[in-house]
Amino acid sequence: MPIQTLPQEVASQIAAGEVVERPASVVKELLENSLDAGASFISVKVEEAGKSLIEVVDDGAGIPAGELHLAVARHATSKLRSAEDLFHISTLGFRGEALASITSVSRTTITSRTKDAASATRLRIEGGIVGEASAVGAPPGTVVRVEDLFYNVPARLKFLKSDVTEKRQIDILATRYALAYPHVRLHLIQDGKPTLQTSGNGNQREILAALYGADIARQMLEVYAQEEGLGLRGFISPVALTRSNRREITLFVNGRPVQDTALTAALLQAYHTLLMVGRYPLAALFLSLPAEEVDVNVHPTKAEVRFRESGKIFSFFTRSVRKALMAALPAPGMDGFSSEWGQPKWRNLDRDSAQPTWSEPLRRQPAVDWGEENAPPPEPPGEAPVQEAQAPVFQQPRVPSLAAPILRLVGQIASAYLVAEGPDGLYLVDQHAAHERVLYEKMMAQHLDAAGQPGKIPAQALLQPALVELPAAAARLVTEQLSLLEHLGFEVEPFGPGAFLVRAVPVLLSGMDAGAALRVLVEDFEEDETPLQSELEARVIARVCKRAAVKAGQALSADEQRALLHDLEACQSPRTCPHGRPTMIHLSVDLLERQFGRRGAR
Amino acid sequence: MKISVLQENLAHGLSIVSRAVSSRSTLPVLANVLIATDEGRLRLSATNLELGITCWIGAKIQEEGSTTVPARTFTELVSTLTDKQVDMNLNVRTQTLNVRCGASNTDLKCIDAQEFPPMPVPDLSDGIQINVADLKEMIQQVAFAASTDDARPILTGVQVSLNGNRITLSAADGFRLSVRHAELSSAVPNPVSAVIPARALVELSRIATDGEQVVTMILPPGRSQVIFRTRDTELVSQLIDGVFPDLVQLIPKSYRTRALLSTASFLKACKQAEIFAREGSRIARLNVQAGGEMQPGTVEITGQSEETGHNQTVIDASVEGSSQMIAFNVRFLREALDVIKTPNVALETNSDTSPGVLRPVGEESFVHVIMPMHVSN
Numbered sequence: 001m002p003i004q005t006l007p008q009e010v011a012s013q014i015a016a017g018e019v020v021e022r023p024a025s026v027v028k029e030l031l032e033n034s035l036d037a038g039a040s041f042i043s044v045k046v047e048e049a050g051k052s053l054i055e056v057v058d059d060g061a062g063i064p065a066g067e068l069h070l071a072v073a074r075h076a077t078s079k080l081r082s083a084e085d086l087f088h089i090s091t092l093g094f095r096g097e098a099l100a101s102i103t104s105v106s107r108t109t110i111t112s113r114t115k116d117a118a119s120a121t122r123l124r125i126e127g128g129i130v131g132e133a134s135a136v137g138a139p140p141g142t143v144v145r146v147e148d149l150f151y152n153v154p155a156r157l158k159f160l161k162s163d164v165t166e167k168r169q170i171d172i173l174a175t176r177y178a179l180a181y182p183h184v185r186l187h188l189i190q191d192g193k194p195t196l197q198t199s200g201n202g203n204q205r206e207i208l209a210a211l212y213g214a215d216i217a218r219q220m221l222e223v224y225a226q227e228e229g230l231g232l233r234g235f236i237s238p239v240a241l242t243r244s245n246r247r248e249i250t251l252f253v254n255g256r257p258v259q260d261t262a263l264t265a266a267l268l269q270a271y272h273t274l275l276m277v278g279r280y281p282l283a284a285l286f287l288s289l290p291a292e293e294v295d296v297n298v299h300p301t302k303a304e305v306r307f308r309e310s311g312k313i314f315s316f317f318t319r320s321v322r323k324a325l326m327a328a329l330p331a332p333g334m335d336g337f338s339s340e341w342g343q344p345k346w347r348n349l350d351r352d353s354a355q356p357t358w359s360e361p362l363r364r365q366p367a368v369d370w371g372e373e374n375a376p377p378p379e380p381p382g383e384a385p386v387q388e389a390q391a392p393v394f395q396q397p398r399v400p401s402l403a404a405p406i407l408r409l410v411g412q413i414a415s416a417y418l419v420a421e422g423p424d425g426l427y428l429v430d431q432h433a434a435h436e437r438v439l440y441e442k443m444m445a446q447h448l449d450a451a452g453q454p455g456k457i458p459a460q461a462l463l464q465p466a467l468v469e470l471p472a473a474a475a476r477l478v479t480e481q482l483s484l485l486e487h488l489g490f491e492v493e494p495f496g497p498g499a500f501l502v503r504a505v506p507v508l509l510s511g512m513d514a515g516a517a518l519r520v521l522v523e524d525f526e527e528d529e530t531p532l533q534s535e536l537e538a539r540v541i542a543r544v545c546k547r548a549a550v551k552a553g554q555a556l557s558a559d560e561q562r563a564l565l566h567d568l569e570a571c572q573s574p575r576t577c578p579h580g581r582p583t584m585i586h587l588s589v590d591l592l593e594r595q596f597g598r599r600g601a602r
Numbered sequence: 603m604k605i606s607v608l609q610e611n612l613a614h615g616l617s618i619v620s621r622a623v624s625s626r627s628t629l630p631v632l633a634n635v636l637i638a639t640d641e642g643r644l645r646l647s648a649t650n651l652e653l654g655i656t657c658w659i660g661a662k663i664q665e666e667g668s669t670t671v672p673a674r675t676f677t678e679l680v681s682t683l684t685d686k687q688v689d690m691n692l693n694v695r696t697q698t699l700n701v702r703c704g705a706s707n708t709d710l711k712c713i714d715a716q717e718f719p720p721m722p723v724p725d726l727s728d729g730i731q732i733n734v735a736d737l738k739e740m741i742q743q744v745a746f747a748a749s750t751d752d753a754r755p756i757l758t759g760v761q762v763s764l765n766g767n768r769i770t771l772s773a774a775d776g777f778r779l780s781v782r783h784a785e786l787s788s789a790v791p792n793p794v795s796a797v798i799p800a801r802a803l804v805e806l807s808r809i810a811t812d813g814e815q816v817v818t819m820i821l822p823p824g825r826s827q828v829i830f831r832t833r834d835t836e837l838v839s840q841l842i843d844g845v846f847p848d849l850v851q852l853i854p855k856s857y858r859t860r861a862l863l864s865t866a867s868f869l870k871a872c873k874q875a876e877i878f879a880r881e882g883s884r885i886a887r888l889n890v891q892a893g894g895e896m897q898p899g900t901v902e903i904t905g906q907s908e909e910t911g912h913n914q915t916v917i918d919a920s921v922e923g924s925s926q927m928i929a930f931n932v933r934f935l936r937e938a939l940d941v942i943k944t945p946n947v948a949l950e951t952n953s954d955t956s957p958g959v960l961r962p963v964g965e966e967s968f969v970h971v972i973m974p975m976h977v978s979n
Contacts (some may be wrong), residue, residue: 445908446883458883460931461955461973463776463852491976504976507883507931510777513753 009104012074012128013153016101022160023050023149024169026106029098030144031177034058035184035255036079036091037142040200043187044174049166051149051157059141062114065121068133071110072125074100088291092256092302099144104128105156106149112142127152171195173257175211179204179284180252208235212248212282216241221328223285225320229293230313232320234285238328239271239576242279250284253294259303263287266314270321273440273542273578287317326573407565409558416552418561425588431556431564433577435549436542438567440578443508443541447488457489459504466502466514467495475500478518488540490518512548520547542578603667603692607644609683609703611659615646616677618657618809618835623673624650631670631717635677637690638668638715647721648673653802654721654838655809667692668715671699679708722822722838724829729818730764734810734832736784737817740771741807743782743941743968748800749775756844759797762819762828764790772849773800778934779849783967787816796821797846798828802839809835853971854957857950859923861890861901862963865947868901869939871915875905876932878913885975886932890951892921901949905932928954929975935960938970 006014020026027044034042037060047053063071070076077096080089102108103125113120120138124131150157160166167190174188178198185200196210209217220235234252251263271281293313295306307313405422407429412418418429446457470478475498478485485492489506502514509517521540550556556564568574568583577583593599616635624632627650636647644661647654669692680688685704692699692712701708741760749757760773767789772781810817810832820829830837875886886905893899899921906912928951939947944962951958951974960970 456976456978458885458929458978459976460777461957461976463774463779463957463971463973464847489976507885507975510931511751513751514776516753 009128012100012104015074015097016105016153017156019095019097019101020105020149021156022169023054023166024173026050026054026102026146026149027056027170028173028177029093029102030054030056030146031174032092033098033144034060034142035177035181036093037061039141039184041185041187043189044170045189046167046170047191049160049163049190050146050170051160051163051166052147054146054149055143057141057143059139062117062140062142063110063112063121064114065117065133065135068110068112068121068123069130072099072103072108072123072130076100087295089296090254090291094297100128102146103130105153106151107147109145109147110142111136111138111145113138113140115140172211175207176250176252176257176284179207179211179250180255180257180286182207204235208284211250211284216282220282221324223321223324225316225323227316227320229290230316231288232285232317235283236267236270236285236321236324237282239274239281239325239580241282242275243282244279246280248282249280252284252286253305254288254291254296255286256296256302256305258305260305262310262314263317266317267321269314270318270325271580272538273580274325274573274576275580277579279580283321285317285321287313289313406569409562409565412556412561414552415555418556418565420565422586425586425590426592428585428587429565429568430552430577430581430583431554431561432549432552433581433583434564434568434574436545436577436579437571437574437583438564439508439545439549440542441571441573442567443488443506443545444538446506446508447537447541456487458507459489459491460507460510461491461504462502462514466518467499468502468515468518469499470519471498478521484537484540485521488537488544490521492518506544509544509548517544517547520544538578545578603639603669603690603694604663604665605639605644606662606664606687606689607659609680609686609688612644612688613677613680615644615657615659616673616680619646619648619655620673620677621805621808622648622650622653622655625674631713632719633673634670634713634718635673636668636670636715636718639663639666647718649719649721649838651719652799652840653805654719655805656721656836656838657809658834667694669697669699669712670715670718671710671712676710679710721836722825722827722829724820724822724831724836726818726820726831728822729820729831730790731787731816732769732819733784733787734814734817738807738810739943740769740782740784741803743970744771744773744780745800745803745807746773746937746941747775747778747780747970748773751775756797756842756846758800759842759846760800760803761795761797761846761849763793763795765793766790772846774847774849774852777931778938778970778972779852780938780970781849781853781968794821795846796828797842797844798839799842802828802837806830806837809837852957853969854950854952854959857923857952857959859890859892859921859926859951861899861919861921861949862946863901863917863919863949865939865942865945865962867915867917868903868947868949869936871903871917872932872936872939874913874915875903876936877905878907878910879905879932881907881909883975884931884933885929885977886935887927887929887977888949890919890921890926890928890949892923892925926951926954928958929977930958930972931975934972938972942968942970 019029027050031042031044034056037058039058039060041059043057045053045055075096077094079091080094104127108125109122111120111122119135121133122136123133170190171188174186174196178186178196182202182204183200186196186198187194188196198207205217208220219238219241221238223232223234223236225232246264249264249267251258251260267283267285268280275281293308296302298304298306405424405427407420407422407427410419410421416431418431420427420429443457478492478500479494482492489504490502491504492500492502495501500518502518505514505517520543575583619635623635627633632650638645640658642663643658645656645658647656679701683703683706687703689702690699697712697714699710699712701710745760748760752758757775760771763770767786768783769786770781770783772779814832818831820831822829826841826843828839828841872886876884879886886903889902891900891902898918900916901919902914902916904914938960942960942962944965946963948961948963949958950961954974955976957971957973960972962968
């Protein structure tokens with residue numbers, strides 16, 4: 001075949017493939033246009049999962065009659081003038097491609113009227129071929145009606161998922177935008193049925209209920225933090241509420257939904273040691289930062305962004321989330337497990353006692369009211385940070401210290417669990433997990449000095465060095481990490497090929513066989529790939545503590561049991577072990593009374 | 603079996619042997635105390651298979667015999683008997699022991715003595731005579747340094763070595779060691795050495811009363827047991843198998859800093875520091891300052907914790923050599939100072955990472971070594 005320039009239609013269809021890959025992408029592009037136009041009300045109507053109709057109506061600025069035909073041309077936009085503008089983009093769109101791409105794969109009608117125009121203008125485009133503009137009567141704003149999407153790209157049509165999936169995608173997308181823009185009234189109508197209607201009154205929790213369901217929305221914790229031009233708000237799940245994948249993690253950067261693995265990692269870092277392995281939190285978080293701090297022009301659908309100072313942003317992100325999490329970390333009650341272990345009947349009993357009310361979760365938290373007065377500005381992206389930068393840091397909600405309840409020891413059962421009474425009922429404490437947490441925090445506390453800088457953990461020298469022989473791979477790992485080990489209180493020196501002398505062990509582990517302690521660490525190194533230094537230390541410490549902690553099946557004396565509870569009370573996050581398993585289960589007096597049929601048995 | 607004993611003697615005998623009773627054994631007979639007539643006296647024995655204790659008390663024997671009685675029940679019963687004389691009569695067929703004392707009349711269910719593990723009968727002629735007071739002091743000074751962790755069983759024992767007319771006890775737990783020598787009244791023909799569980803030695807020092815002059819130690823060949831015998835009591839213990847580390851080579855031969863201080867003041871300072879160090883990692887920091895021309899040297903002992911506070915004691919000391927900062931586990935220091943009997947003690951160090959040595963001044967027979975803690979300043 002000879003080389004030839006592709007016809008215009010083919011070229012735009014190829015380009016459209018990047019931007020418009022499914023009906024949800026059309027909804028996204030049109031929604032963003034409406035939001036950029038400053039709309040306060042947006043209505044989205046979808047028929048047959050978007051294949052026959054997607055109509056977005058807004059009351060935004062509108063397009064002047066004379067510019068309408070330009071709006072559908074490729075690389076035509078009102079949002080950008082020069083290349084420099086790319087680095088402080090405050091609008092969601094800027095590429096000038098969305099409308100052009102959509103119109104090239106559908107039959108599109110655009111009706112628009114600016115506030116001061118006498119009448120609206122209507123333009124019809126079919127498969128990229130622009131028709132004649134005509135004057136019609138319409139309210140101010142823009143209506144984009146996309147019919148027969150992909151009618152001229154049958155291959156694309158074939159690759160669409162089932163209608164149910166595509167509808168769901170649109171639902172999720174619209175809900176996420178609704179969450180990000182709570183002050184915009186947003187209606188979504190699918191096949192004539194309203195699936196989302198927000199009031200535009202700024203109450204995010206209502207929208208959260210649409211996204212996750214009322215039950216989960218009620219449990220979600222609020223995050224609100226500001227610092228040096230950075231702002232973070234949104235919702236995260238408490239530790240008892242998890243999913244087996246990262247799909248429920250929604251992240252917005254300057255009002256733009258992104259899929260950023262690094263930011264997701266920062267979020268997971270905040271949950272570090274609090275969640276079980278393989279479980280992920282739910283989150284809808286909105287990060288705002290000065291527009292010039294972020295490069296959004298790296299991905300056709302803008303799903304990826306780059307940060308100028310990523311380290312600073314991630315650390316702010318992690319810290320803020322962690323703080324919010326710590327403020328509301330409850331001991332999992334029996335019903336806390338229901339989200340993971342199916343629906344034990346405990347749950348229903350407990351639910352009945354507490355009528356779900358919207359006020360309840362707010363009361364439990366250091367209330368950051370998203371109501372009108374206290375709410376941060378509805379975040380016109382790019383402007384907000386200036387104002388936020390001046391907000392003094394102490395305006396952040398004060399986080400109550402997360403102490404464990406004061407526990408009175410009742411006894412030990414099965415040589416594995418301690419039974420204790422707290423102010424609000426019965427607590428069952430897993431002695432191994434609890435001791436692990438105690439050791440972990442003690443060691444981390446020794447590891448970080450008063451200024452929070454990593455220091456050296458006190459070590460107890462051994463009378464006779466312990467000789468440890470390791471296989472070659474493990475030996476190499478130990479050799480590479482000698483200085484880290486020394487920081488952690490292990491003094492190890494090479495002693496011939498594959499052999500090491502342990503001269504000192506961390507004081508906290510002095511009850512443990514020195515050789516075994518080193519071996520545990522090596523196992524850990526082998527599993528890790530190349531973790532960050534700080535993470536590695538925490539992980540190594542967690543690992544050692546797991547080994548050093550009392551095991552289930554070990555009978556403890558009453559004094560030991562009491563000391564363990566006492567130490568646990570002193571911990572910062574006493575409710576989970578460093579690997580995220582719960583250390584305690586709470587059975588409230590109320591629950592017990594119900595179980596014994598003392599109060600309104602079912 | 604038909605016997606009469608004094609309540610006082612019986613209660614005393616039971617209190618001695620009951621320490622060897624095994625409360626949680628799958629062998630029911632180990633929860634019992636053997637009572638048997640033995641050459642005009644009554645023999646009480648208990649064992650947990652690792653440690654066995656026997657005690658003989660005077661009795662009026664009308665009919666020989668033996669049985670085993672439940673230790674706890676019997677001990678409780680005897681301790682509440684009020685009359686002087688206790689008459690016991692065994693119904694062999696039913697293994698029921700009738701105990702009469704004054705108005706009290708009790709029938710106790712017993713287990714046949716045949717089921718009780720046989721206790722070794724030592725050949726006393728091979729025994730080594732050790733002064734009781736010496737032995738008790740040696741045990742007190744050494745046994746506490748033994749490990750309580752079963753990970754290295756050999757370290758839960760105390761090594762007892764006899765060579766010529768010298769007896770040496772040594773113990774270590776991985777972080778500290780204690781070695782104590784004493785003289786024997788008569789030399790042993792061949793050097794012998796055994797590792798005895800520290801717990802057994804502690805029991806021995808408890809039951810060997812000061813009234814007795816000597817205790818006889820017997821190591822029956824090929825039995826992996828040690829027997830300590832006094833006039834009225836006998837303790838049998840299993841030995842710990844394995845190679846005991848050569849502790850003497852771990853004792854530093856020289857020092858760069860030597861501080862002489864009052865044992866009592868040092869101990870008191872450590873006790874105070876421990877109140878605060880308890881919360882942390884039991885770290886006591888010692889700052890040994892060499893004195894100048896006119897003023898004496900000092901040792902400053904510091905204990906601190908994030909939560910409770912900070913304590914510091916400065917003790918005058920005569921310091922030889924250079925100044926030295928060093929940190930120790932304060933419990934180790936306190937436990938060692940607790941057993942040093944001389945009014946003054948010497949602390950010898952080389953560096954902050956090498957072992958510290960405590961020696962009683964004017965008493966060459968005891969030495970205690972503590973490994974330092976490595977702490978950042």
